[in-house]
Amino acid sequence: MMKTLIELDQGWQFKDANDTTAQFLPVAQFPTNIHLDLQHHGLIPDPFFAKNELDVQWVGERAWIYRTTFPTPQTSEADAEMDLVFDGLDTFASVFLNGEEILKTENMFIPERVTLTNLLRAHHENELSIRFESAWLRGQRIVKDHPEHRWGCWNGDPSRLAVRKAQYHYGWDWGPRLITCGPWRPIRLEIYTARIDDLYFTTDVHPMLVSAQVVAKVHVVGRASQVVFALSLADEMVGAEVVGIENGVASATFRTGRPRLWYPTGYGGQPLYTLTAKLLLGGSAKDSATKRFGLRRAEVFQCKLMNAPGTAFMFQINNVPIFCGGSNWIPADSFIPRVTPEKYRQWVKMIVEGNQVMLRIWGGGIYEEQALYDACDELGVLVWQDFPFACGNYPAYPAFLEQVEREARANVKRLRHHPSIVIWAGNNEDYQYVESEGLDYNPQDKDPQSWLKSSFPARYIYEKLLVDVTRELIPQTYYHFGSPFGGKNTRDSTSGMGTQEPYQKYDQLGGRFVSEFGMAALPDARTIDSYLPSHTDERYPQSSTMEFHHKAAGGQRRLAM
Numbered sequence: 001m002m003k004t005l006i007e008l009d010q011g012w013q014f015k016d017a018n019d020t021t022a023q024f025l026p027v028a029q030f031p032t033n034i035h036l037d038l039q040h041h042g043l044i045p046d047p048f049f050a051k052n053e054l055d056v057q058w059v060g061e062r063a064w065i066y067r068t069t070f071p072t073p074q075t076s077e078a079d080a081e082m083d084l085v086f087d088g089l090d091t092f093a094s095v096f097l098n099g100e101e102i103l104k105t106e107n108m109f110i111p112e113r114v115t116l117t118n119l120l121r122a123h124h125e126n127e128l129s130i131r132f133e134s135a136w137l138r139g140q141r142i143v144k145d146h147p148e149h150r151w152g153c154w155n156g157d158p159s160r161l162a163v164r165k166a167q168y169h170y171g172w173d174w175g176p177r178l179i180t181c182g183p184w185r186p187i188r189l190e191i192y193t194a195r196i197d198d199l200y201f202t203t204d205v206h207p208m209l210v211s212a213q214v215v216a217k218v219h220v221v222g223r224a225s226q227v228v229f230a231l232s233l234a235d236e237m238v239g240a241e242v243v244g245i246e247n248g249v250a251s252a253t254f255r256t257g258r259p260r261l262w263y264p265t266g267y268g269g270q271p272l273y274t275l276t277a278k279l280l281l282g283g284s285a286k287d288s289a290t291k292r293f294g295l296r297r298a299e300v301f302q303c304k305l306m307n308a309p310g311t312a313f314m315f316q317i318n319n320v321p322i323f324c325g326g327s328n329w330i331p332a333d334s335f336i337p338r339v340t341p342e343k344y345r346q347w348v349k350m351i352v353e354g355n356q357v358m359l360r361i362w363g364g365g366i367y368e369e370q371a372l373y374d375a376c377d378e379l380g381v382l383v384w385q386d387f388p389f390a391c392g393n394y395p396a397y398p399a400f401l402e403q404v405e406r407e408a409r410a411n412v413k414r415l416r417h418h419p420s421i422v423i424w425a426g427n428n429e430d431y432q433y434v435e436s437e438g439l440d441y442n443p444q445d446k447d448p449q450s451w452l453k454s455s456f457p458a459r460y461i462y463e464k465l466l467v468d469v470t471r472e473l474i475p476q477t478y479y480h481f482g483s484p485f486g487g488k489n490t491r492d493s494t495s496g497m498g499t500q501e502p503y504q505k506y507d508q509l510g511g512r513f514v515s516e517f518g519m520a521a522l523p524d525a526r527t528i529d530s531y532l533p534s535h536t537d538e539r540y541p542q543s544s545t546m547e548f549h550h551k552a553a554g555g556q557r558r559l560a561m
Contacts, residue, residue, distance in 0.1 A: 001075065003195050006190075008070055008187045012066055012067070014066045014182075017063035017064055029338065031184050031185050031186055033090060033335055033336075033337055035056065035180055044056045051544075053176045053548075059178075060134060060177075060179030066130045066183055067127060070189070081193070083192075085113050088109070089130065092133040092181075093131065096130070096131070097129075098119065098126055102116075109164060109407045110164075110410050135165050135179055136179050139157075139162045142159070149457070152433070153391055153392030156172065168331060168334075172551065174551055174552065175330070192286065194281060195222055195286070196219070196279055197220065198218065201214055201216040202214075202475075203295055205297045207297070209259070209297070209318055215252075215253050216251065219248060224245055224280060226244055226280040227243050227250040227252075227277050229254075230276045230277075231273060231276075233274070238256055259295045260273075260295065262294025263380060265380030265381060267322065270294060270377065270380045271294065272419075275292075296318055297316075297318050298317055300422075301315075302486075310493075312512055322382070323357065325355070326351070326360065326381075327358075327359055328362050329360060329362060332347065344372045351379075358382040360483070361384065363483065364388070367411040373420060373421065377420045383421045385423065387424065392433055393430070394457075395457060395458070405469065408469045422477065422478070425480045425483045426463075427483070429484070430458060430482055431481070435490060439456040441459065448464040462482055520559050532545055532546070532549075
């Protein structure tokens with residue numbers, strides 16, 4: 001039998017977990033989160049309007065239950081496996097199937113898979129129930145459980161550092177505090193006798209760009225004998241190969257003497273190759289997987305400069321130096337499930353139309369949706385990808401490190417086929433926080449175990465754990481310890497980013513590679529209309545509502561007016 005997917009996106013209901021009088025209500029959509037569902041039923045106001053954010057803080061302090069039912073799929077294969085797959089649960093979730101707990105989670109970034117052997121009812125509906133605890137309250141408890149750590153951060157509450165959840169949910173200098181929960185990514189059943197667990201590849205483009213090699217690999221689960229690999233470009237077949245499976249792995253190598261190379265927008269085209277793997281047993285197809293990718297040489301140069309202090313920090317694609325003018329990307333919404341693939345593509349088109357070449361996916365957000373990276377691949381926008389750590393001193397006790405490693409591995413694997421991603425960075429501004437607070441950091445100390453005993457134990461994450469993960473899984477992609485990082489300190493403009501200064505000094509400021517820069521200003525009038533209509537008496541600079549929506553410290557004094 002061929003692997004079958006059944007999306008569990010119907011019949012979902014939700015309620016307050018601790019309110020015995022509350023009735024289950026239908027969800028607004030699926031995937032979803034609690035704020036979307038409560039607003040859909042008129043139980044909370046629009047959190048972005050006026051000062052409504054203050055009136056919905058209770059939502060993040062409650063526990064919530066989501067549930068649905070589904071029939072047991074019928075299969076003619078006696079040895080077929082049935083897995084329940086969760087692409088993302090936000091965040092502290094206990095999953096029950098027919099009253100039996102089958103999974104506990106504490107990380108919104110890690111996909112989970114549970115085999116349902118002997119757990120499904122043969123002739124009755126199955127009930128799937130998920131209880132989401134308050135991430136806010138759990139984070140507070142974790143902080144109390146680890147008094148040995150020096151908790152502290154910019155933006156939000158220090159308890160966010162203990163929770164592997166989008167950090168901007170706790171409030172930032174640009175956005176509201178809306179601590180979400182819920183099934184924020186798809187949930188499905190997978191029925192199979194064999195499946196492709198991972199399809200990936202490495203590419204090698206000749207230094208003179210005259211040839212290229214693609215080494216494709218699959219990891220297989222279940223009974224299968226062969227994999228058919230096929231590589232194509234548009235309607236042209238580049239090559240195909242049938243390979244036997246040994247110890248659950250199969251590999252094929254493709255070579256081309258005339259590679260069509262992928263370039264950033266403005267520097268060339270964006271041809272995308274398609275790699276397909278089909279899993280066989282005795283000539284019968286069991287599963288298939290497909291990845292699209294671009295062939296390119298991507299390099300980061302940090303060489304000493306002639307007649308100038310410091311070093312360069314320069315990206316080169318296919319031997320061409322790239323001017324990486326671009327933008328920082330914060331999450332498109334506090335409620336990601338309602339952001340459509342079409343919206344992602346529209347925003348990337350705006351980037352291209354604005355003559356921008358690079359998008360930095362900021363470390364206070366999420367590992368983004370595939371739709372965003374797909375649009376960058378197709379339209380030629382380079383991506384700087386931060387790991388989601390930002391503006392704080394993260395802990396590094398063993399259970400936390402285990403979570404971080406699982407998270408990093410899962411998401412690097414999920415995203416490593418995208419040609420647009422040319423760099424991964426360990427965090428956003430955590431090294432700046434270390435400097436501001438005077439935490440331990442001795443660049444001459446090369447002993448990772450000693451870092452764990454210091455007041456900056458997260459150095460182990462950025463300079464050991466993530467180094468090991470990226471070196472193993474994406475050895476051809478450059479990894480940088482943080483943004484910013486480099487030189488004598490994070491403010492060293494001869495190596496990296498530079499300092500924060502009044503906007504009037506714009507013509508005096510610079511750096512070797514400025515990975516984040518901006519000046520605060522009021523948004524488009526249509527944005528103001530959405531949270532402060534013209535008929536209100538608060539529509540003027542420095543009104544309490546205008547100030548409430550201006551989250552940055554310093555308020556109006558930082559505006560470029």
